[in-house]
Each structure stands twice: as C-alpha cells, then as structure tokens.
Amino acid sequence: MIKTQNLTKNYQGLLAVDNLSFSAEPGEVLGFLGPNGAGKTTTMRMIAGFVAPTSGSASICGHDVATEPLAAKTVLGYLPEGAPTYGEMTVAGFLDFIANLRALTGENRKSRLDYVIGRLQLEPVLQQTIDTLSKGFKRRVGLAQAIVHDPKVLILDEPTDGLDPMQKHEVRTLIGEIAREKTIVISTHILEEVDAVCTRAIIIAHGRLVADDTPSGLKSRAPSGRLEDVFRSVAA
Amino acid sequence: MKPVGIITRRELASYFATPVAYVFIIIFLVFTGLCTFYLGGLFERRQADLLPLFKFLPWMYLFLVPAVSMRLWAEEHKTGSIELLLTQPITTWQAVLGKFFAAWIFVGIALALTFPTWITVNYLGDPDNGAAFAGYVGAFIMAGAFLAVGSCMSALTNNQVIAFVLAFVTCALATLAGYSLVTDWSRAFFGGIASWSFWGEGLRAGIQSLGNLLTDGIAGLSFLTHFENIMKGVLDLRDILYFALVIIFFLLASTVLLDARKSK
Numbered sequence: 107m108i109k110t111q112n113l114t115k116n117y118q119g120l121l122a123v124d125n126l127s128f129s130a131e132p133g134e135v136l137g138f139l140g141p142n143g144a145g146k147t148t149t150m151r152m153i154a155g156f157v158a159p160t161s162g163s164a165s166i167c168g169h170d171v172a173t174e175p176l177a178a179k180t181v182l183g184y185l186p187e188g189a190p191t192y193g194e195m196t197v198a199g200f201l202d203f204i205a206n207l208r209a210l211t212g213e214n215r216k217s218r219l220d221y222v223i224g225r226l227q228l229e230p231v232l233q234q235t236i237d238t239l240s241k242g243f244k245r246r247v248g249l250a251q252a253i254v255h256d257p258k259v260l261i262l263d264e265p266t267d268g269l270d271p272m273q274k275h276e277v278r279t280l281i282g283e284i285a286r287e288k289t290i291v292i293s294t295h296i297l298e299e300v301d302a303v304c305t306r307a308i309i310i311a312h313g314r315l316v317a318d319d320t321p322s323g324l325k326s327r328a329p330s331g332r333l334e335d336v337f338r339s340v341a342a
Numbered sequence: 343m344k345p346v347g348i349i350t351r352r353e354l355a356s357y358f359a360t361p362v363a364y365v366f367i368i369i370f371l372v373f374t375g376l377c378t379f380y381l382g383g384l385f386e387r388r389q390a391d392l393l394p395l396f397k398f399l400p401w402m403y404l405f406l407v408p409a410v411s412m413r414l415w416a417e418e419h420k421t422g423s424i425e426l427l428l429t430q431p432i433t434t435w436q437a438v439l440g441k442f443f444a445a446w447i448f449v450g451i452a453l454a455l456t457f458p459t460w461i462t463v464n465y466l467g468d469p470d471n472g473a474a475f476a477g478y479v480g481a482f483i484m485a486g487a488f489l490a491v492g493s494c495m496s497a498l499t500n501n502q503v504i505a506f507v508l509a510f511v512t513c514a515l516a517t518l519a520g521y522s523l524v525t526d527w528s529r530a531f532f533g534g535i536a537s538w539s540f541w542g543e544g545l546r547a548g549i550q551s552l553g554n555l556l557t558d559g560i561a562g563l564s565f566l567t568h569f570e571n572i573m574k575g576v577l578d579l580r581d582i583l584y585f586a587l588v589i590i591f592f593l594l595a596s597t598v599l600l601d602a603r604k605s606k
Contacts, residue, residue, distance in 0.1 A: 179430065208431070
C-alpha cells in the first residue's frame, strides 16, 4: 500500500505539491489526474524517493521513503515520466541489468523475464539498441523494467503515452490483470483511461487534492454525467 | 555491495558500445606516444626506463580524463536515466562507486595499452622492471584521483561541457600547485616580502620560513608532487594514501551533491 501524509514540495517559492494526503490499498488502481503542471510527476517522484519532500512524508508498504529508502524501493516498481532508459543498451541487455539490480535469480528470474518480454511483446526487438526503437517500444521497455520483479506497489507516470490504440488497450489489459493483489497508481491526462482501468481516481490541481472518488462517483457530480465536465469544473 | 559490481559492468559495457571509447584510447595512445618519443626523447636519452612516458602523464590526464568523467552524471541528468537508476534498490554511494570504478577501469585499460613502450625499453636495454611496475601502479592511482574530481564536477551540472571545464580547471590547479614554476615563484614572492626593509631581523626570518611552509603546503597538496616520487619507481605509502584520500573525498562529495539535488 501507499500512504502520503501532508506531502509538500516547494521549489524555491513555487509550491508544486501542497499538503497532499492520500492512501491506496492493495487491489486498487488509483488514477492520478490533473492538468499539466498540477504536481502529478512531483508527487510520484516523492513517493519513489527521487525527490525529497519539503515537508510531510510518504511510505510504501509501511516503509517510510525517507528513513528506509532501500526497503521502500525494493517493493516498488516505478515508471518515471518519459520512460527513461539507457539508450545505447540492447533491450535484452537493459532488462538483464534491471533483473540484476532487482536481485532476481534462477528459475524465477527466467520466468519473470520471459513473462515481461512476452506480455509486452518485446521479442522482435530484444537485440536492438533502445535508441533505435519507436516511442511505443521505448515505453514498453520502461514498463517491463517496472514490473519485472513483480513488485507489490506500482507507480506508473503516464504508462500509455505514445502508444497506439492497440498498444494502449494491451497495456490497460495488463494493468487490469496484475491489479488484483497489487497497489497501483497511474497518472494520466487521458480521461477514458480512468474508466477503462481505475477503481478510484483523485484529481489534483495546483498541488492540492480537489477530488477523490470512484470513476462513477466522480461522473455523478456533473449533470451531464461526463468525466470531462467534472474534471474541468474541479481542476479550473 | 553487489550493486556496485552490476553498475560497473553496465557502465563499462556502455563505454565500448559507442565509438567514444575507441576514439579516447587511440588519442590517448597517440599523444602519450608523441610525448614519450619526441618530447621525452626516449631513444636519445639512452636510458632504459619509462620516465619519458610517466613524466607527461599528468598533463595528458589533464585534458583526457575530464573527457571521460564529464559524462558520468551530467549525461544521466540530461537523459533522465538518473531517475531510473536512483529509484532502483541501491544507495547513491553504490551508484557513485559503480560508475567511478567503470571509468577507472576504462582509463586503466588505456594506460595498460602503452605496454609497447615498456616492451621497447626492455628490448633495447635492461630496465628496472620493478620501478616500471611501481610507476604504472602510481599512474593508475593518480588517474583515479583525476576521475574522482571529474565525477564530483559532473554531479554539479547537467551540462557536459561545463563538467569538462570545471574538472579541467580543478585538476589543473591541483597539478600545477606542485609545478616548479609555481613553487619557485611562490618562494621568490615570499622572499621578496621578507626582504622589505621595515621588517625587523627576527621577523624577516619568520616570514621567510612561513613562506616556505606555505609553499611546501600548497605543493604538498599537488598531484604532481606525489606523482614525482612514484614515477621514479618509489612507491611511498604516503603518496598512495594521499591519492586514496583525494579519491574518497571527491567521491563522498559527489554523493552529497547528488543527494542534495533531490531536495533542491
């Protein structure tokens, strides 16, 4: 599970995240919505331990990110914004590197690697360097990296960005498949995605939490019943 | 400490995945060759030792080692891969060490490839191979000091050119501080001050010795001073300790700088 308490980030006078408290339980797929610049990426970076909060705290499976970073990072799978990788490596070499860092060994290592490669359809590009891949493949390599160690908690920053409709569908199916016993947070600005995969959604604007509800609960807030209208009215 | 080895291996492989490694090694070998045989006059000296090779190494390092170290962190920040790396279950210190060792091994490979000079000397004469070995060990350790400084400068910025210039300037200061031009000038400077007529006789001697102390202190901090013994084949524990401390200090500084960027 994920828990944040009064999480705040102040970038030299610019309040990116303002007193954000929320939690997500196993089995939940939490959609993280908000206009560009609302603080989604900063929040995810703070939970992943890449950015230190100005105040407040975040914990993953009970491990405080600031005081037990290794324990927290071990149970976390994280897809950073833009899915950065090492471009000069081959896909196979890169996944091997991550599997090493995640200390995967023996039969489990082989089956996990086979699973992510198969599930994200990476076989045809295994020996290609990542720099030469299309945006969709790069994103899927980033996703493979995030789930290869079968983490209890997944944080995915715009996992379907740059994918074509078929690939988007594939990734959503994958998230639905692994969601049962995991805690998943995905950020997106594609509202249809919330309907497709999320069990709950929170909307943030100017770093503050403005809505926290199920997708259907959110929709009922607007007379039109459309998520887009709710989003526009609360995020303004 | 297993993650250190994993990161070192990945980094080292990535050096050779691009032409950068080959370009670096070739340029390093061409320049050391030129210096050894022309400037150093390996043949004309009629002495079977590697002094002409080692003598120019600090100056060679000055230009080439920052070219290796500049990408260490600046590139990771630029491409965003640092976010991927530091959210893996590793500590910043392990990442710093892993990347440093890879760069160090890489420069070590370039250094080892100067072995034809050693063969030449052995073919032509009867050198003290123990001294040659000690020189190589010292040259390798000194490369580590240059790299550690470079790692620290690369952790400061996203820009590889800035990382190069900062590393070059810092290493140049550290090298030049022991160069005879600087130490002679410094001694003359303090001697000049001491010779002013309004000092009393006792004070003059005091200023003179204080000046000498300062000059020796500055020179004592220099890469060059500590390498000069080593290249003659004298592996003094104090010189090795000096380079080890420089390496540890600048790697710790890299770690602190990287962690500080998280809370910027």
